[in-house]
Every structure is written in structure tokens, then in C-alpha cells.
Amino acid sequence: MTKITDLTIAGALDGLAKGSFSARELTQAHLEAMAAARHLNAYITETPEKALTMAEASDQRRRAGKAGAMDGIPLAIKDLFCTEGVPTTAGSHILQGFKPTYESTVSTNLWKAGAVMLGKANLDEFAMGSSNMTSYHGHVANPWKRKGDPSVLVPGGSSGGSAASVAARIAMAATGTDTGGSIRQPAAFCGIVGIKPTYGRCSRWGIVAFASSLDQAGPMTRSVEDAAIMLGAMAGHDPKDSTSVDLPVPDFRAALTGDIRGMKIGIPKEYRVDGMSAEIETLWAQGAEWLKAAGAIPVEISLPHTKYALPTYYIIAPAEASSNLARYDGVRFGLRVPADTLDEMYELTRAAGFGAEVKRRILIGTYVLSAGYYDAYYLRAQRLRSLIARDFTEAFKQVDVILTPATPTAAFAEGENSDDPVAMYLNDVFTVTVNLAGLPGISVPAALSAEGLPLGLQLIGKAFDEATLLRAGQVLEKAAAFTARPEA
């Protein structure tokens, strides 16, 4: 018999509905698995008591016939989401001791749907990183290993703890946030599904901000169907977030018809980049074939400003971050290093509280916004951003979704890339455009590399058309029939 931790959300909801097991049992099984997998360091804070209390309440609701859309499903919550009464660290030393008195809108929505919190998942500090090696709370290990190679691999970033916990079956699903690829890249590295919804689909209220105009929360799951279920529970208009969009949330699960006949699939020629591995290039072509076999029509398209996406992103994101992180000053919450003057207190607190990558981005952001450089950097980046968004608008006049690789390589080992920040930033090369344009994107596990590591394909959709994206994603998922799982 399959272990209940191996079930998908859809499968677990069936089992719970039939009474095959209780939410308490499901949660208990995950808590035990978590305890056995602490070497992954996927969680910063485990909340077993809270989990059991929530699970018991779920069982009561189900008995009373009042079960919600995700009732009893145990989740890991990225530690960038503020959770009431539970330490929230953003992976940083500077939030030492911070326990919010409030709950993020997305997690509130999930609890309203009946979900259960297992704990707070590890992440790159303030979501800045592609390897999960910038967390103050230590590296997260990817549960996957190369064939015959004991090296510890990175799970990707910044939602690396979330991805690792879902892949390792120590959470049935997890929340992530994606500013430049932070859901899709770790999903690809860990062999799971991750969707970054359209900007404005999910509320940002209560999520520690990295780059406000790019950040968006999304689900990380083990199937496209699960992603559809969970996105439906997370999404919705929130009057507390001015950028949240007042649109109805479609029934995403009902959109998974499997029928993509006649759907036009864009294949952007500019995504053949230097440094992309041959097997990823092959997989990309294979993906197009799979969709074609299901009745879709591949169309070559052009997104001419793609080459400017990374530099544009690495100006806008640090600019916003430098401002968003100014509030961590030691005055009202978190870490404070005492000093004789206010300025000195700021300096010592921020020097001690932020890690190297965060400092690097604050400095870049401060520089590109400063007088005399604003026009040369920030303003030009904003113009390029508009051009990148316009590329997509043009492309979507011809096609319904766009197919690209999710990452240029499979997961790498700890230490590889880490001495070269620019090489590290290249991990986001296929994903950042989507954030710059505010569009939805999904990463679906599609194959194993020669070394036995998962590889993902990405689909990009029209704004607020997650339904089509999920439908195509599920067709891809079925064709790939990715059933491998990590051994660790």
C-alpha cells in the first residue's frame, strides 16, 4: 500500500472524504517524515502542535459536512509569509525574534480552505538567491542526488525549502513566492510542479517584500491538478493590496480537460541561449512534440528583447529591494545591535543582520536609484521592461501559450557557481521575463537528466489565463509521465 505521504492533494482529499484516514493521521504521518528528514534542513520552524490542532479541527469540520477545498491537507509555508504567533524570519538574521501578530492573506485563504500548517520552509535570505545557500538558517539539501555521486545538490531558490519538502514528501504541497523564478526554478530542480500566477492574482499582503512589482505567491505541488486546487484556494481579490486584481477566480481544476486540440504553442527562438545543456535543448523539442501529438500547433515566435531581461531584472529588483529593506533598522522589531548614536545603531544592526547577497543587492539598488544614475539605469530598465512586456503582447496575438525550458541546467552542487554571482543570476534566464511582464508561468517536471536529475519545462500564459496554462501543463505532465522520485 502507498504511504499516505505519497498521495497528491487530490488523492488525499479523496481518502479523507471516504474516511480512509483522518486529517490527524495524515498530518501525523507528515510530522514523522519531517522528523526523519531534518538533514534536508527544509524547515526553519516546525509547528507540530499547531498542525495537530488544525488537523483535529479539520476532522471535526469534515464530520460536520463543512469541509473546505483543501481541508486537512498539510502544507509547508515559505518563511516569507507572515504567520500569526509563529516566528517569521525571511531567512534572515535581522528578523531574529520576530513573531507577527498577523497572518498573510494567502495563508489566511489556505486556512479558510481547511489546510494545515506543518511549519515554515527555509528560503534564500529575503528570497534573494537561486540556490538556497543565502539563508541565515543554513543550506537546504536537494533530496535528489546525481547517480553514483554523494555530493549534496542545491534545491534551487529562493523557495528551495518549499520545493525540497514537497519532493521529499515531508509536505503535501507548499507555498512559494516568485520574483524572478523563485517558484519555477526550484520546482524544476526538485522535480515538482510550480506555478507563478499572474501579478495581482494573489495578494501580497503579509508577505515580506523583496521586489514589490515582481513578487507573486504561488503553489508548489507534485501534480498540475494539485497546483490547480491550491491556486484556487490561494487566489482572490484583496482590498488590502492595491495591486491585487478584482477578478473572479475561475475553477482551475475544472479547466483541466486534457483537450488542447488547436491550441497554438509559441516556441521563442531567443530562448536558445549560450550555456544551455544539450539535454535541455532536446527536452524542449520533445515538449513541443508532446503537445503537437495532443493536437496543439507549435508556432515559432520572437521575443526580441529577451536578451535584456536579466540586466533589466537585476536593476529593478535590487532597486525595489533596497527601499523595501530599509524598514529593517533595529528600531521596532527584530535584531538590534545597541550603539551610542542612531546612525551607528543602524549601521551595526544592518551589518550584523543582513548576509552578503542581501547587502550586494541593497548596494546595487541604492546605486541605480541614486542621483545622477537614475536615468542611466532605473529609467532605462523601466523602458526595457515595457518593451519586454510588449514582446509578449505581440506574441500572444499569435499563440495561446509559450513553451520554454525552465532552467538552463539541472540542479548543481553546493559550491558550484557560488563564487560568481553573475553565473548564479543566469539561473533565472528563462524565468525573469515572465515576472517583468507580470504573466503566469508554470514549471512541470518533464524528464531525468543523464545524471538522473529532474528537468523541467516551462509554459507561459496570457495574463489571468492560468486556466489555459494549467490545461496545457497537465497535458505535458501526462505525456512526460514523470514518475521518478528522490531516494533521500
Next chain:
Amino acid sequence: MNDVMANDSNLIQGRTGAWEIVLGLEVHAQVISNSKLFSGAATAFGAEPNTQVSLIDAGFPGMLPVINGYCVEQAVRTGLGLNAQINLRSVFDRKNYFYADLPAGYQISQYLQPIVGKGTIILDLPDGRSREVGITRLHLEQDAGKSLHDQHPKKTYVDLNRAGVALMEIVSEPDMRSSEEAAAYLKKLRSILRYLGTCDGNMDEGSFRCDVNVSVRKPGGELGTRCEIKNVNSIRFVQQAIEHEARRQIELVEDGGTVKQETRLFDAGKGITRPMRSKEHAHDYRYFPDPDLLPLELDAKWVESIKATLPELPDVKKARFIKAYGLSAYDAGVLVGERETAAFYESVAKGRDAKLAANWVISELFGVLNKQNKEIGDSPVSAASLGELVDLLADNTLSGRLAKDVFQAMVETGKGARAIVEEKGLRQVTDTGAIEAAIDKVMAEQADKVAEYRSGKDKLLGFFVGQVMKSTGGKANPAMLNELLKKKLAG
């Protein structure tokens, strides 16, 4: 900038000749609203520290601003009241700097695209002249909190009650040329804001704060380097600060020095300005559009609907008072200064001698209010009873002299004019017979004085008037008394 001809009377004499002061003002006016610009926290003045602070105001992680529509409406109303252009699209920016009372590490303000553009304001000068001053812009921004340095020998406390309160920063063109003009500008701006109900204009409570930009030049010459005097908290201090600062700059330049562009503070105790920080060390605010807020888009119809609700503003009201009531420009200007005063006056004047009503409001009532340090709203004399008094004067029930007594009694007791007249029997005597009898009696008692008068000492007329008034308890109609007395004394 409007090129304003130097008015000779405004020039200051220095050692090397005449100098012209060039002034521009930046006013921070706190918006009247129940909640803050981007949060639902309350805005009442004088609450216990940190009792009106939301998580948004305190800059907690994950908090997001949501614009308060009423504050936007207030800014639009103000813009319309300043005859200014309303920008249907404006953008909120972040102004980044570190300070303990600025919780998020940035202030949300408007920079390149403010909600209100160019407008004008008409100054009423003490000599009766009027002149126009340009408004450069009005933008909305959050207030910062307050650092309390005097509560503990080594610690600074922070009160965030004010953090996030909506301010309108109203920036003038450098169109003013004297401290009197600056004072007139502040008075007029405050009057307009109060009429509109968008700012209470209270300088004591900090809801109307002023920064003054001062430079000097030879009349009509190139603009000089300006210094900014921060946060001057009364109109009188603004004038003193300008006078001192202009004098300082002139002396500096005449001694061969140059004016440094810097921010200065006014020391009210010593009546001088001193440097706060120089612009070279000023912050680089790293402005950029706030990504948490969408650009503010206004509907032209909505703006029109606000325009339709604007009250009659001071300039229009003043013109109407001059025309309808035949008042002097000065009197009309005084009466329209406050909306409540104008309403009070109109209620007194309605159906009566408007000029007489104006005199009573301006000289008598304002005198009492000034002495008692009261606003028109707390006036001990109601408009209705002051109106009664004017009626009693008009129908000759009271003489001017008696009326002053009655008015005094009204101030003291709060009773109506008629009631006091009845109670004290202060009705003026207009009966010729009665007055003649009183005159006869006085003349009989003062036969020697009558003789002196008749022998040419006609200055004694005043003495007889006084005696007769005394004997009638002050109630004799003065004009009749004078006439009859002269006739009788003439024999």
C-alpha cells in the same frame, strides 16, 4: 515664475544700495480626515503616544499601503479652491531616507507627477492693494512620526501617532517680495483651506507648517542663492525669520562673502536663523514610483462633482460684500477672513444697515473677542442679539452711547439687546419736552456757568451736555440735546 516688478516700498537699503527680497513658501497642511493617507488608523490630535498606529504606519513586514479616497478628495478640493490644474493622473513615489520616526525607511510622496499643478492665490495687502502669487504645485504625502528627545537622559522615544497622516505640500512660486507679503500669503492660504474644510490651519498643533525660501538680489537682477528656513511655527515668526535672514544675506554679500545654499532654523528666542545642515550633506532621496501603489487615476466627472460642492471662497465673497453691502475693501477683507465670521456678519446685516452692522462686528465685537481671546464660534454675543442692537439704533430706541452700554451688558450677561433695554430702562429719551425740562433744570442750577457761557466761554457747551446727560441717566438723544441746549443757552 511670475516676473514681479519690485515695489519700491519693499526694498531694503544696504550699504551698497537697495536690495530686493525674493521669497517662496512651502506649506505642509495636514488634511482634515478621520484616518491616515494609507491606513485606517485615527488622526486625532493629542492622543496618548503610539495609540493611533496601524501596522502599516509602523512599517511592519508585509504591510501594504491602500490610498484613502477621502484624502484624495480633500486634495482635489483644495486644488480647485486654489484655481489650480487638477492632474487626472498622478503618481506616488518613495522618498528614501533613514530616520527613527520614519518607520518604513521611506516616505510615500508625490514627486514628478503631483495631483495638483499650477494655480494662483490673491494676496490682500494691508495697504488695500491686491496681488497674485503663483502656486507651483500641491502634492499629497505622508507625515513622519515624532522623536521625543526629552523624556529620558540617554534614550530617544518615538511617537508614531502622526506617522502616515495625510499632508498637502503646497509650494508657491518665488513671487513674494516682503515679509508682509509672506504673512498675507499664509493668512490667505489658511483662510482658503479653512473655507474648504480641508485643513484646520492650526499652526500651534503643527497642522499648518511652513518652510520659507529666502534669497536677495539687486532689484530686477539675477536670482541670488537661497536658504531654506525650516518649520517656522507662527506667522509672526515667519516675518521675523525673513527680516533677519534677508538682512544676514545682504550683509554677507556686501562684506564680500557668498550665500551658501543651506537649510536653516529660526531661533525664536534670539530672533535669528542658524544653519541646520548644508545641502552638500543633504540626503539623496532616491525617488522612484512606489511599486505598492498604482498610479492615481481620477475621473474628470468626479472632479467636476467636487467643484460643484465648493463653498463661496473669500475672494468672491469679498467682492460680493463690497458690492452688496457697500463696504470698504478693508472691511470686507476683514469680514471674509474666516467663513464663520462672514456668516456671522451676514446674519447681523440681513435686512439692516449693512455698514452699521459691519462697524459693530469689526470694532465692538472683534475688540471683545480679541480681549477675551475667543473665536467667533464662542462669541458671548449672538448674531441675532447683535442684530437686535442694530435695530434699536436704527429706530432711535438707543443712542450710540447707550448702545455701547447695552452691548457691554450683552457681553457680560449673554442676554439679548431688547431684554437689557427693558430691564435697565435704557430707552433713549426723544421727547422734546422731557429734554427741555432737564435742560431748564440744569440751567437753573448752574446760573453762574450760564452767565459765563453767554459772556463768550462757549467751550462750556460740553459741560452742559454732560450735566444734562447725567440728569437723564445718559438717555437723552444726543443730537436733540445738542440742538435744544444750544438754542436755550443762546437765550
